[in-house]
Amino acid sequence: QLHLQESGPGLVGPSETLSLTCTVFGGSISSGNAYWGWIRQPPGKELEWIGLIYYSGSTYYSPSLRSRVTISVDTSENQFSLSLRSVTAADTAVYYCARAPYDYIWGSSRPRSFYFDSWGQGTLVTVSS
Amino acid sequence: QSVLTQPPSVSAAPGQKVTISCSGSSSNIGNNYVSWYQQLPGTAPKLLIFDDNKRPSGIPDRFSGSKSGTSATLVITGPQTGDEADYYCETWDSSLSAVVFGGGTKLTVL
Numbered sequence: 355q356l357h358l359q360e361s362g363p364g365l366v367g368p369s370e371t372l373s374l375t376c377t378v379f380g381g382s383i384s385s386g387n388a389y390w391g392w393i394r395q396p397p398g399k400e401l402e403w404i405g406l407i408y409y410s411g412s413t414y415y416s417p418s419l420r421s422r423v424t425i426s427v428d429t430s431e432n433q434f435s436l437s438l439r440s441v442t443a444a445d446t447a448v449y450y451c452a453r454a455p456y457d458y459i460w461g462s463s464r465p466r467s468f469y470f471d472s473w474g475q476g477t478l479v480t481v482s483s
Numbered sequence: 484q485s486v487l488t489q490p491p492s493v494s495a496a497p498g499q500k501v502t503i504s505c506s507g508s509s510s511n512i513g514n515n516y517v518s519w520y521q522q523l524p525g526t527a528p529k530l531l532i533f534d535d536n537k538r539p540s541g542i543p544d545r546f547s548g549s550k551s552g553t554s555a556t557l558v559i560t561g562p563q564t565g566d567e568a569d570y571y572c573e574t575w576d577s578s579l580s581a582v583v584f585g586g587g588t589k590l591t592v593l
Contacts, residue, residue, distance in 0.1 A: 470530060
């Protein structure tokens with residue numbers, strides 16, 4: 355049974371960098387059958403996708419966050435991490451990590467689907483001084 | 484403003500059929516697979532449907548998905564009070580090169 359666990363500070367100051375790690379239990383992050391992703395949800399609002407990473411380091415990022423986001427992977431620790439720079443109060447949210455099986459358009463390297471089949475419990479990060 | 488449009492809320496009596504729509508475009512729903520998630524209050528989302536109409540193991544068959552053109556639909560047959568939750572559609576947008584979520588629909592079982 356796959357289990358994902360987010361960890362990191364619950365409080366970050368404005369203009370600082372938010373850093374979170376997701377540890378994967380019960381399966382290998384290097385299995386190759388899925389990407390690994392971050393999704394966030396501001397209090398009372400909808401889900402917002404942040405980005406995806408493959409065990410090889412290949413990434414996709416949200417266009418609206420790309421300039422501030424880096425997602426990295428550590429296969430030796432079975433972890434992947436999120437770094438969000440220059441945060442403001444608008445970045446206050448519950449941050450989820452998840453596994454994302456994928457499908458590519460036949461005969462190409464272009465994706466046609468990612469879906470999130472295993473989620474961490476989520477961790478609330480508040481941006482405040 | 485979400486790329487995918489869902490109604491903010493729907494309601495139904497127990498035993499009725501509920502449909503939740505998700506409207507997009509040819510760059511997302513029209514050419515890519517759709518997934519649906521259920522988010523109970525205070526919990527992480529849970530995958531209900533993937534690849535337009537497939538259910539993960541353990542998801543009851545009263546949850547079903549379909550797609551026509553640039554719109555997708557989640558159907559809940561015989562909703563129960565335990566199904567009161569927020570429901571989100573999701574897909575890949577080929578023009579944005581991004582995963583996109585709908586704005587979510589709150590289901591109330593009367």
